[in-house]
Amino acid sequence: MFTTRARQRMLAAAAFSGAAALALTGCAGGPEPASAYDPDAEVTLTFTWWGNDDRAQRYQQLIDAFEEEHPNITIEGNFTDFPSYWEKRQTEAAGGGLPDVWQFSDSYLREYAEPGLLLDLDTVADYIDFDAFEESLQQTGQLDGVQYSLPTGYSAWAVFLNDALIEQAGVEPYEGGTSAEEYADWMKSVTDATGGTVYGGTDMTQRIQTFENVLRAQGENLYTEDGELGFTEDDLRDFWNSGAAARDGVTVPQQRLEEIFPKSGFGANLTASEASWSNFLGGYLADSGAESVTLVAPPTEEPGSKDLYRQAGLQMAISANTEHPEASALWLDFVVNSEEAGEIFGTTLGFPASETKLAGTTLEGVDAQVAEYLDSVADRIGEAPPVPVVGYGSLEQTFWDLGKSIGLGALSVDDAVQQFMTEAGVILG
Incomplete structure (x- = not known):
């Protein structure tokens, strides 16, 4: 099986040569179907999360690593505390301005998926490695059989x-x-x-x-x-x-x-x-x-x-109205699946739910403690x-x-x- 990174390079080359094009299925509030994805197009994605300064520093390291691998994609990140985070998302949802990619919680899965505010990840499946997840963990981001989000890890x-x-x-x-x-x-x-x-x-x-x-x-x-x-x-x-x-x-x-x-x-x-x-x-x-x-x-x-x-409640989701679904999927995949994410975050976003992210996690010190617990x-x-x-x-x-x-x-x-x-x-x- 190809690694996530190898699959992405292969898919990007195919898209660039015109050998493959991703046709997006329509979804409520979503973007117009695109005829092709240009992997070299300059793209800026909005990304947000809740957490403290430690989490923010780790996300910035991950953003830097992603932008080095994808120099045409810029990630604009910001964060706040948990209560303020969801108040802001509710305001954005009412105005149709949710971030492209955002740290998500399964507590809100029905609330945001049922009105069509989340992208069906199967529409960008070529850019995300679902096989790296155990089925029971992958299902934590599903509603009525549709995959709306993926867990960063799990906790107890x-x-x-x-x-x-x-x-x-x-x-x-x-x-x-x-x-x-x-x-x-x-x-x-x-x-x-x-x-x-x-x-x-x-x-x-x-x-x-x-x-x-x-x-x-x-x-x-x-x-x-x-x-x-x-x-x-x-x-x-x-x-x-x-x-x-x-x-x-x-x-x-x-x-x-x-x-x-x-x-x-x-x-x-x-x-x-x-x-x-x-x-x-x-x-x-x-x-x-x-x-x-x-x-x-x-x-x-x-x-x-x-x-x-x-508890695999801490997840990643893509907004249905994003103008850059493929680039968003690449970033989501990097957060939940990359070895870099495992190396940078360890177990601070939960014990890695993805086998490829776990492969990058060195279980020593704090991370070993969590595993032992x-x-x-x-x-x-x-x-x-x-x-x-x-x-x-x-x-x-x-x-x-x-x-x-x-x-x-x-x-x-x-x-x-x-x-x-x-x-x-x-x-x-």
């Missing part, structure tokens, strides 16, 4: 530990995989030992992923295959109430987190632990300046359950949840915002539950 939910802060506190590291109550007790031991100069962690009930793990341990999901919520008001109320004791002086106060935003408590060295996706390790090290960070399994209420899953929780990995419902990204953000309001004391749990369920009812119809 984890608890991060700042080794130096824990040692300074004089407590034993959290071992991982305990009950939520035992994890809360450990966080309290850190906060008590430091007198609150460093907190044990952040309120885990703010994150919908923690709630998702609780539901999955019971054999449920956040939403059903039919696009309905998979939990009740009582389930949500019990979950948010379960964090009350930890919010009372154990976890970092929400007001402190508001003051350091967009850094997290862990990144700012205010907390000794934090839960997030395993691919955040590189970013956490960069933000905190810590010499070492350990990953351990998150709490579970049902030992032996398959509450975790391979994924191996360590393999017995807890279950099937991926259903394709997120339309509006899931908004619901995820609402969940987080309400959790923060609870932490600030600005909202009661009962009121937060009512607001969430009301918004969910509107979004899900």
Whole structure:
């Protein structure tokens, strides 16, 4: 089988000689069909992502490598934080001005694919190596059998530990995989030992992923295959109430987190632990300046359950209205498949989902840690949840915002539950 790079050179030569031309199929809001693709034409592509400065520096390295290989294609990149990112995409979608290529999330797959805002990648299949993906990972970017995006990698939910802060506190590291109550007790031991100069962690009930793990341990999901919520008001109320004791002086106060935003408590060295996706390790090290960070399994209420899953939510997509679908496909392929991407990003965009990207990744240091962590929780990995419902990204953000309001004391749990369920009812119809 040809390598991705060899296929691209071969296809470009064929297109240039006129031996092959890519006919684009029509799609809602998409460009007019092109008679031929000129691989030497000067092209400028817009590209955007969410993330921190560490991710931005890595993307710039990748852009430089791509532009050296494709000197006629210029990549104009920019980034922002996660909430602002999706607010801007919604504005662009309404005005028909989405970027050519953009970092995507499977949380928004239905929302952007169903109205025809994403390019069917099969229309530019000659420029993308789909064979480099395991089928189950490739399917994470599919809706109704159409390939709209491809994953950069996959992750699993984890608890991060700042080794130096824990040692300074004089407590034993959290071992991982305990009950939520035992994890809360450990966080309290850190906060008590430091007198609150460093907190044990952040309120885990703010994150919908923690709630998702609780539901999955019971054999449920956040939403059903039919696009309905998979939990009740009582389930949500019990979950948010379960964090009350930890919010009372154990976890970092929400007001402190508001003051350091967009850094997290862990990144700012205010907390000794934090839960997030395993691919955040590189970013956490960069933000905190810590010499070492350990990953351990998150709490579970049902030992032996398959509450975790391979999350391939961080993806790459092309806008349906791009004027340069072939060039966009070349850049998308470079991000998800190239050995250069593996070398530059390692596991910071998830453990490489593509075998060709993985071939460029040297699994040592941080990347070896992530690989070892994924191996360590393999017995807890279950099937991926259903394709997120339309509006899931908004619901995820609402969940987080309400959790923060609870932490600030600005909202009661009962009121937060009512607001969430009301918004969910509107979004899900």
